[in-house]
Amino acid sequence: MAKVLVVTSGKGGVGKTTSTAALGGALAQNGERVVVVDFDVGLRNLDLVMGAERRVVFDLINVVQGVAKLSQALIRDKRLENLWLLPASQTRDKDALTEEGVRRVIADLRTKFDWVICDSPAGIERGATMAMRYADEAVIVTNPEVSSVRDSDRIIGMLDSKTARAEKGEQVKKHVLVTRYDSGRASRGEMLSIDDVLDILAVPLLGIIPESQDVLKASNVGTPVTLNSANSAPSRAYFDAARRLNGESIPMTVPVERKGLMDRLLGRRAA
Amino acid sequence: MSLNLMRLLGRRTGSAPVARERLQILLAHERGMIGQPDLVGVLREEILAVVSRHVMLDPDKVMVKMDRGESVSTLEVDIELPNGFERRTRLPVNALA
Numbered sequence: 001m002a003k004v005l006v007v008t009s010g011k012g013g014v015g016k017t018t019s020t021a022a023l024g025g026a027l028a029q030n031g032e033r034v035v036v037v038d039f040d041v042g043l044r045n046l047d048l049v050m051g052a053e054r055r056v057v058f059d060l061i062n063v064v065q066g067v068a069k070l071s072q073a074l075i076r077d078k079r080l081e082n083l084w085l086l087p088a089s090q091t092r093d094k095d096a097l098t099e100e101g102v103r104r105v106i107a108d109l110r111t112k113f114d115w116v117i118c119d120s121p122a123g124i125e126r127g128a129t130m131a132m133r134y135a136d137e138a139v140i141v142t143n144p145e146v147s148s149v150r151d152s153d154r155i156i157g158m159l160d161s162k163t164a165r166a167e168k169g170e171q172v173k174k175h176v177l178v179t180r181y182d183s184g185r186a187s188r189g190e191m192l193s194i195d196d197v198l199d200i201l202a203v204p205l206l207g208i209i210p211e212s213q214d215v216l217k218a219s220n221v222g223t224p225v226t227l228n229s230a231n232s233a234p235s236r237a238y239f240d241a242a243r244r245l246n247g248e249s250i251p252m253t254v255p256v257e258r259k260g261l262m263d264r265l266l267g268r269r270a271a
Numbered sequence: 272m273s274l275n276l277m278r279l280l281g282r283r284t285g286s287a288p289v290a291r292e293r294l295q296i297l298l299a300h301e302r303g304m305i306g307q308p309d310l311v312g313v314l315r316e317e318i319l320a321v322v323s324r325h326v327m328l329d330p331d332k333v334m335v336k337m338d339r340g341e342s343v344s345t346l347e348v349d350i351e352l353p354n355g356f357e358r359r360t361r362l363p364v365n366a367l368a
Contacts, residue, residue, distance in 0.1 A: 146290045153298050189285020196291045200298060 002110040005117045005245070006135035006172075008159075010151030012122030014143045015179040018215055018225070020119040021049045022235070023139070025224030026242035028083035032114040035074065035084040039131035040121035041097060044088035050077065051222025052085050061089040064101030070108050079227055084113070094127040103164075106134040124158060134164050137173040137245070139206060143180045144192040149200055152176070156203060175206035177241060182211045183254050207241030208254045209234050233257050300339055311337050318348060328352060 007020045017040075024036040038046035041061060047053045052075050058068035063086070070086075077083035086109070089096070109116045120131035132138060138159050142152045159172045166172065178197055185191040198205055209215075214232035218225035226235045226242075233255035240250050315335040322328060332351035337344060 146294055149294055150297065150301075153301070157302070186287070189287045191285075192287050192290050196287065200291070200294050 002113055003115055003137060004106060004110065004135050005115060005137045005139060006120055006132040007117060007139045007141060008120035008128065008132055008155050009122065009141040009148070010124060010128075010155040011143075011148045014141050014148050015209070015215075016122070016141050017045050017049050017119055018219060019139065019141050019177060019179065019209070019238070020046060020117055021224040022218075022226045022238040023242050023245070024083060024115070024117050025080065025226040026235075026239045027115050027117075027245070028077070028080045029226065029230075029239075030242065030246075031082070033082045033112070034115045034117065035086055035109055035113045036117045036119060037086040037109070038088035038119050039097070039127050040119065041088045041092055041094045041127055042090065043121065044090050046119050047075075047085060047087045048222060049219050050085050050224065052077070052087070053222070056087045059087045059089040060105065061092045061096045063105050064097060066101075070105065079223070094121075094125060094130075097126060097130045099130070099133065102130050103134060124154065128155075129158070129162055132159055132163050132172070135159075135172055136165070137175065139175050139177050140201070140203060141177050141179055142197060142201070144178060144186065144194075144197055146192075149192065149197055152201055156201060174203045175245070176201055176203045177206045177209065179209040180211045181208050181254065183256075205252060206244055207237050208252065209237045209241075210254055210256065212257060296339070311335050314346070318350075322350060326352060 005023075007016050007023070009016050017038075020036050024034045028034040036046060036050070037060065038044050039060070040046070044059075047056055055075050058073035060073070062068035063070050063073050073086055075085045075087065077085065086105075106116060118131045118135065121127040132155075140152050140155055140159075142148050156174060159174060160166055163172050176198065178194060181194070182191055186193045194205065194208060210233045212232060212234045214229045215225050215234050218228040221228060225232065226238050229235055230239075236255040240253075243250055315333060318335065319328075319330055319333050322333075328350060334347075334349040336347040336349075338347065
């Protein structure tokens with residue numbers, strides 16, 4: 001039974017695209033058939049983070065409008081044969097996403113994959129509402145910072161009112177994924193703690209992704225962090241999160257960086 | 272340096288509690304607003320209608336402001352009347368209803 005998952009946040013720059021790629025990679029590495037779909041029409045980036053930017057021919061808008069077939073637009077990952085990408089258009093705008101067209105594409109993807117992961121654009125406009133429209137579950141990516149938490153709260157309200165499920169009186173299952181977490185700063189009271197974020201948002205926690213330079217390194221080379229450095233702290237956190245998405249119960253921990261001696265001597269911190 | 276000193280003295284002076292408190296107050300308000308008509312706008316219209324039954328006034332000179340605090344909020348209504356304002360002599364039939 002396919003699941004449609006939207007990765008959303010309201011605020012930009014919190015790690016939606018990184019998390020889409022990392023979770024998609026982790027699920028595919030566990031043998032599931034996964035497609036990641038970029039809904040950020042006009043500002044696509046999932047192709048770049050996935051390292052497929054030079055292989056885009058057709059895109060989501062072409063498929064929505066019936067110009068191309070789904071099979072022509074899907075790009076298979078070079079490293080994982082059960083991981084696919086449906087890129088966004090770089091030249092069109094979000095108005096090209098029709099509700100009926102998106103419904104058809106999502107329904108089609110459901111028949112071909114175990115997981116359909118929709119990478120939402122920032123904001124609360126059409127691109128974001130279309131990304132969440134047909135979702136069964138939602139990952140709300142949140143940084144432990146006031147503006148991100150406020151925007152997450154707004155998005156949670158939209159998931160509960162503007163999705164197809166909500167309109168049928170059903171629930172979109174929601175998960176909070178805290179990213180760019182610095183446990184040192186949180187313990188010193190300089191950063192909202194996990195408990196603060198969860199108390200305020202009242203949505204169950206999917207995982208805690210520590211702030212780490214491995215995330216930037218992975219996007220530099222166009223590989224999901226879970227493939228690029230599978231044993232790094234953020235990757236271990238993403239693998240745990242992916243297993244929780246599959247219903248496994250795994251104790252919640254904050255993976256820590258394994259620093260080398262030189263890092264310690266030079267006092268290097270995660271970028 | 273003073274920060275380090277305070278840390279040495281065992282005082283937790285982080286800003287996270289402030290962030291948490293500000294968010295809780297803000298979101299308690301914003302959640303109430305979702306799907307609701309604009310409360311201040313509605314109040315302004317109705318106050319304007321009530322006062323207009325008795326006094327001629329300029330609708331642009333009616334200010335309604337709401338200030339939200341942690342435990343209480345205040346509603347401030349400021350209506351400017353011209354000197355020697357014109358009192359309506361005949362009330363509409365249902366004005367006292």
